[in-house]
Amino acid sequence: MPTLAEVAEKAGVSIATVSKVLSNTPYFTEETRRKVMSAVEELGYLPNLAARALSSGKTHLIGVVFPYVYEGIFTDPLVQYILEGIEAECNARGYNILLSTPRLSADGPDENYRRLLQSSYLDGIVALDNVPLSSVLSPALRKNTPAVAIGYGDHPNYVRSDDLQGSTALMEHITGLGHRRIGILTVDESLHYSIQMRHLGLDQVAEEAGLNYVHLPKYDRGDFSIASGMRGAAALLEQYDDLTALVCINDRMALGAIQQVQKMGLKVPDDITIVGYDDILSSQLFSPALTTIDQRAPELGHQAAQMLFALLNNENPDSVVIPTQLRVRESSAPPKVSRQ
Amino acid sequence: MPTLAEVAEKAGVSIATVSKVLSNTPYFTEETRRKVMSAVEELGYLPNLAARALSSGKTHLIGVVFPYVYEGIFTDPLVQYILEGIEAECNARGYNILLSTPRLSADGPDENYRRLLQSSYLDGIVALDNVPLSSVLSPALRKNTPAVAIGYGDHPNYVRSDDLQGSTALMEHITGLGHRRIGILTVDESLHYSIQMRHLGLDQVAEEAGLNYVHLPKYDRGDFSIASGMRGAAALLEQYDDLTALVCINDRMALGAIQQVQKMGLKVPDDITIVGYDDILSSQLFSPALTTIDQRAPELGHQAAQMLFALLNNENPDSVVIPTQLRVRESSAPPKVSRQ
DNA sequence: GTATAATAGTTAAACGCTTAACTACTATTT
DNA sequence: AAATAGTAGTTAAGCGTTTAACTATTATAC
Known part of the structure; x- marks a missing residue:
């Protein structure tokens, strides 16, 4: 690989001149610039990034x-x-x-x-x-x-992303539809700040609707996966057969939950409402298409x-x-x- | 940031010694190694990768x-x-x-x-x-x-990925099911070698089944997207209303095609078979679940x-x-x- | 006609590391 | 006893840039 030194030699100037011309430093004649540039061109010079990094501290x-x-x-x-x-x-x-x-x-x-x-x-x-x-x-x-x-x-x-606003909107949508028997499918919130915020939003809206969030049926051993959504829905519905809505902490768990309740003979949304969070591609394609939060x-x-x-x-x-x-x-x- | 020089000074040895100890060069006493390592520890020394790259030519x-x-x-x-x-x-x-x-x-x-x-x-x-x-x-x-x-x-x-074998298996599945009126939804093959290979596989199996691949109904102005799958299915079925199968060059186009034919009142697979290629997540979740190729x-x-x-x-x-x-x-x- | 400023370019140090070449001492072989 | 090999460490060159400090020339001001 050609170096500054080789370019300098070919152009008949010093190394520093080449370096400065290349970085558009002022005070060089057009003639000098031309000589340098054509030498650069001919040799196909490209800077050695490691050297530049060492010298200037900038790596791009x-x-x-x-x-x-x-x-x-x-x-x-x-x-x-x-x-x-x-x-x-x-x-x-x-x-x-x-x-x-x-x-x-x-x-x-x-x-x-x-x-x-x-x-x-x-x-x-x-x-x-x-x-x-x-x-x-x-x-x-x-x-x-x-x-x-x-x-x-x-x-x-x-x-x-405004997780608080997102989860608030999601939960308001659910309570606004009239749901009161609501199950939550989620993950261990100690893993994720954003999950904590989502829980907070759900909590606030639940309280406003006269529900006690803490006592809402909950499955919190999910891991974001479809499979864990299936497990969660199964576990929750077995224990509480009067739930009318499942709020899931992400779309994949929601999609798993839908599959599970369908397998159990329930219809979504006729028998039970299920919503997610994320708006992944599959959520639009899935049948029924998933109500969810797009966090852009x-x-x-x-x-x-x-x-x-x-x-x-x-x-x-x-x-x-x-x-x-x-x-x-x-x-x-x-x-x-x-x-x- | 501490440098080798600072570590060397603290350990009371030369720069070279520190460098060599750190790269596990032989011929140093345990005593020396210990001195170096504890100096490294105390100063929290970590190598400057730019310098190392410049010197050794290796950047990791x-x-x-x-x-x-x-x-x-x-x-x-x-x-x-x-x-x-x-x-x-x-x-x-x-x-x-x-x-x-x-x-x-x-x-x-x-x-x-x-x-x-x-x-x-x-x-x-x-x-x-x-x-x-x-x-x-x-x-x-x-x-x-x-x-x-x-x-x-x-x-x-x-x-x-063995695109030839994959597309061959896919097309053999289709012809093996007895389909003869087959439409192809694909993209411009000049864009992608792997698409060319897939076409080749479809071609070979079609010929074996006594079909002329070139004359098979085709939509090749797709762009891998769901939307283009919808467009393609609409265009193809409008012109050829007797097609019994659509082979799509990827899953997203296949999912679009399914949505389109469903919108047109057809049932998949009862009225028409649709297959894809890739095995994306949505393909398993979609209803009907998509027959496709997993390229691992x-x-x-x-x-x-x-x-x-x-x-x-x-x-x-x-x-x-x-x-x-x-x-x-x-x-x-x-x-x-x-x-x- | 000097002093000052602007222009045009060079010299050389510095960045922090690796490593070949060297010194120096000790142990082993012949 | 001299030669050789092994052990333990140091010196110094080199990697390819950037850039502060410097020199030299020309233009401008008073």
């Missing part, structure tokens, strides 16, 4: 961090859309993405990840930060690497990346909370018999 | 390249699963992933990508290489960067990454072709009236 590399807390992280629709949004921004600005998926434990992210952060390899970081277990951003903060959190992690710059995940990625570039630009961007959108489809309807 | 960075040929690349299930497989391998070996999504045009991938390749930033590359338009790997080959292609691109080291995409990623690490190890791995699996579900059945 953005770390995109998705903590690996469960299997199949890249099949998580949230992750997909966020990645999509970040990629678009980075590509437009000539930055590359370093994808990191640290394993998390109670004493923090794994060694490989910590090494990466300290390595001076990353100009900035966008991290999904929703796990109370441990933050992937605190090491970055310590090193003063510009970083944006997506989620509820404790970080000055963040982008969040691509926007999360976009805004996070924009915020990061603002930080790199020494600006002072405001954190963002992105509102969600209720998608009412076929899986929700008023209860057959109101038990108001 | 693997480029994962997905050419951006259509919107929503990360929502492509193939991409997701491949990424998942690669990530698992890389993480296990302490390598990081640099995700690159070059824009492709007839005169090759974009400048940003070429710069990346030449930058000495990547120890190796795994690239999705299925686009005849231009190869993302030829620049890598020129620079002698170890690389593995996933797909049919012209590259010595590759991992492929996670395996593609796994094998590709393993092959790359073998190359980095100076081994001489064999290229791999991964067989697919036919998943017979509810959307296919014998034709109502055989027109044999």
